[in-house]
Amino acid sequence: MNGTLSDACGVLIATLLAVPLVLLPGYALGAITGVLGFRALPAGRRALGAALLGIALLPALDALLIQAAGLPAAALANVVLGLAALRPTIRDLPRPVDWPAVALAALWLAIVTYALIDIDTGAALHQPLTVIDLVKHGALTRAIVAHGLPPVDPFFARPERAGYYYYFYTLTALVDWTGGRLVDGRTAFAGLAFWTGIALLGLLDRLLAATGLVREVPTRLLRRTVLVLLPAGGLDILLVLLYRATSGFWLPIPEWLNEQHINWAASLVWVPHHVAAALAGWLGLLVLAELADRNRPGRRAEAAGILTAGTAFAACAGLSVWVCLGTAAGAGLWLALLGFERRWRAAARLGAAGIVSLVLAAPYLLSVVANRSDTGSSIRFAIRRFGPLERLFDEPTLGLLEFVLLPVNYYVSLGVFAGGALLFWRIVPRREAHAREAGRLLTICAAVSLLLGGFVSSAILNNDLGSRVVLLAQIATFVWTAVALTRTAAGTRLRFAGSLGVLLILGYATTLYGFAGLRAYPASHHPKFAFFNGRPEIDRALRAAYGWAGTNLPRDLVLQGAPSAPRVFDFGLYGEQPVAVADHEARLFGAPPEAVAARLAAVAPIFDANLTGAEVHRRAAEAGIGALVVTAADAPWGEPGSWVWRTRPAYADTLVRILRVEDLDE
Numbered sequence: 001m002n003g004t005l006s007d008a009c010g011v012l013i014a015t016l017l018a019v020p021l022v023l024l025p026g027y028a029l030g031a032i033t034g035v036l037g038f039r040a041l042p043a044g045r046r047a048l049g050a051a052l053l054g055i056a057l058l059p060a061l062d063a064l065l066i067q068a069a070g071l072p073a074a075a076l077a078n079v080v081l082g083l084a085a086l087r088p089t090i091r092d093l094p095r096p097v098d099w100p101a102v103a104l105a106a107l108w109l110a111i112v113t114y115a116l117i118d119i120d121t122g123a124a125l126h127q128p129l130t131v132i133d134l135v136k137h138g139a140l141t142r143a144i145v146a147h148g149l150p151p152v153d154p155f156f157a158r159p160e161r162a163g164y165y166y167y168f169y170t171l172t173a174l175v176d177w178t179g180g181r182l183v184d185g186r187t188a189f190a191g192l193a194f195w196t197g198i199a200l201l202g203l204l205d206r207l208l209a210a211t212g213l214v215r216e217v218p219t220r221l222l223r224r225t226v227l228v229l230l231p232a233g234g235l236d237i238l239l240v241l242l243y244r245a246t247s248g249f250w251l252p253i254p255e256w257l258n259e260q261h262i263n264w265a266a267s268l269v270w271v272p273h274h275v276a277a278a279l280a281g282w283l284g285l286l287v288l289a290e291l292a293d294r295n296r297p298g299r300r301a302e303a304a305g306i307l308t309a310g311t312a313f314a315a316c317a318g319l320s321v322w323v324c325l326g327t328a329a330g331a332g333l334w335l336a337l338l339g340f341e342r343r344w345r346a347a348a349r350l351g352a353a354g355i356v357s358l359v360l361a362a363p364y365l366l367s368v369v370a371n372r373s374d375t376g377s378s379i380r381f382a383i384r385r386f387g388p389l390e391r392l393f394d395e396p397t398l399g400l401l402e403f404v405l406l407p408v409n410y411y412v413s414l415g416v417f418a419g420g421a422l423l424f425w426r427i428v429p430r431r432e433a434h435a436r437e438a439g440r441l442l443t444i445c446a447a448v449s450l451l452l453g454g455f456v457s458s459a460i461l462n463n464d465l466g467s468r469v470v471l472l473a474q475i476a477t478f479v480w481t482a483v484a485l486t487r488t489a490a491g492t493r494l495r496f497a498g499s500l501g502v503l504l505i506l507g508y509a510t511t512l513y514g515f516a517g518l519r520a521y522p523a524s525h526h527p528k529f530a531f532f533n534g535r536p537e538i539d540r541a542l543r544a545a546y547g548w549a550g551t552n553l554p555r556d557l558v559l560q561g562a563p564s565a566p567r568v569f570d571f572g573l574y575g576e577q578p579v580a581v582a583d584h585e586a587r588l589f590g591a592p593p594e595a596v597a598a599r600l601a602a603v604a605p606i607f608d609a610n611l612t613g614a615e616v617h618r619r620a621a622e623a624g625i626g627a628l629v630v631t632a633a634d635a636p637w638g639e640p641g642s643w644v645w646r647t648r649p650a651y652a653d654t655l656v657r658i659l660r661v662e663d664l665d666e
Contacts, residue, residue, distance in 0.1 A: 014191025024082025026054025310356025420481025
């Protein structure tokens with residue numbers, strides 16, 4: 001079957017499977033808890049709220065179920081929970097059909113599909129740049145389906161499990177397992193990325209309502225404002241043009257020219273697990289803020305709010321430890337303010353929710369601590385990088401300028417949302433902005449996340465802390481910008497006069513450029529991207545070979561391809577069997593760096609040098625490898641007398657051969 005058609009069908013099926021596995025259970029959770037006024041919401045908003053509750057709460061609950069009883073039990077529990085909400089959900093379906101909403105959902109699904117599937121021409125396979133992260137998403141999903149939780153390390157074969165935030169992949173694994181051969185880890189991930197985007201709309205809807213700042217705004221105007229703002233990115237397109245002028249190259253990923261601060265559309269297709277963590281963290285805070293605004297909430301409402309918030313906080317921890325760090329810091333500052341104001345009951349609810357979250361997240365937290373072998377501190381003090389300065393100055397001048405220009409850095413990253421936030425604070429008095437706890441939490445979380453993102457960084461491969469913790473501030477600045485625009489609107493028409501209109505246009509340009517770059521990156525001829533999909537005909541052959549292996553070879557057989565520098569992707573995108581060592585980033589899931597280096601040194605020469613069959617057998621056996629995947633790009637392929645051609649293949653075509661290690665000459 002053509003790869004493009006197979007992937008597109010898989011994404012559609014995964015999206016539909018998420019309805020009984022995620023959306024309907026979220027609807028049931030909303031009806032049971034009644035948080036955020038769920039029962040009183042109009043039908044359309046209730047659907048958005050159901051998506052939010054499903055994405056933000058189920059990862060923590062399903063992770064415990066999977067660890068205790070396995071994937072089938074968790075899938076059954078979700079479906080049974082969802083069946084309880086089936087009748088009211090059907091009753092809530094709009095009559096007549098809301099065709100504009102359907103069209104927007106179809107457009108969003110098309111965008112997700114475009115960003116995440118392969119383009120198969122029949123002779124070659126063209127992969128999107130999202131495979132940089134998609135290899136991790138697909139491989140970790142596969143590991144959970146095959147071995148449960150905590151997941152095995154999909155990048156490095158070892159007895160310990162992976163030490164990583166895996167909660168989002170509990171949902172993708174449920175969809176993958178339920179979909180059978182029709183869905184794989186990649187397409188399951190795409191389906192959940194779609195629903196995370198819907199859940200983001202649900203959070204924004206509830207957050208805007210909870211602040212009380214848009215009570216007089218017509219629903220149509222508010223919806224239009226949110227949809228106009230969602231696609232906008234920062235001002236990175238200006239950095240791209242500057243880079244082109246100075247280097248002669250187009251950089252396909254605009255956010256790589258500065259410390260990453262990704263727009264919503266790109267975040268949802270690249271890293272929806274971090275977005276889901278921001279949704280979960282905000283949900284927990286918002287539920288408690290709603291209770292804090294009430295004079296005397298009933299005990300049942302308090303209990304439901306505490307349990308919901310605690311579950312959301314636990315999910316936040318397992319979805320993204322970096323976003324959770326910002327959420328915890330924001331909650332800590334809020335707790336201190338509540339104590340200072342002597343609002344002990346609200347403070348007690350927040351503390352109780354924190355205890356619930358620790359209890360629910362304890363198995364996950366213990367597994368992360370036990371299965372990571374990183375040496376030294378994973379978090380360090382560092383001023384946020386400002387890309388345009390790096391080619392002009394050296395330390396210590398660079399560090400001083402990055403500190404002084406940090407507000408400018410954030411303005412470039414946030415773009416129209418920075419302008420909208422400034423406009424908000426110019427036209428909305430602080431007393432009104434903080435009249436409700438949700439409004440005050442916007443300020444608290446924005447300040448905390450920007451401070452953490454500005455002065456603290458993570459030291460595990462990339463600065464994911466600096467890139468992801470600012471998602472909390474992105475939500476706050478989005479709300480502020482939406483409020484400011486509705487207050488300056490002319491009737492039902494939005495006004496983007498002056499600088500705000502320019503910022504919006506540049507934000508659209510950044511987003512469009514980034515999505516074009518996902519497919520057009522070969523045309524940039526940038527040396528940093530030369531190894532991506534460099535031999536598309538081989539990638540197509542590898543997809544077929546890994547597909548054959550998944551059906552015809554034992555699932556626990558270690559299947560090793562060339563761990564070429566700097567990255568390889570096909571094993572995690574299409575493979576079902578484990579790998580001895582993925583590539584030079586195989587320590588991502590906590591494997592000891594020295595062990596990764598040693599195995600690379602032992603395995604890489606199999607594919608880079610012309611060794612004897614006996615030497616290849618020895619090296620492969622010592623690494624626990626059961627079969628080798630050799631391609632026309634590997635050095636031994638070009639030697640007519642090499643072990644590649646003297647060994648009977650288990651699978652062979654014109655570009656790829658799979659050879660069992662036991663068949664090699666000893």
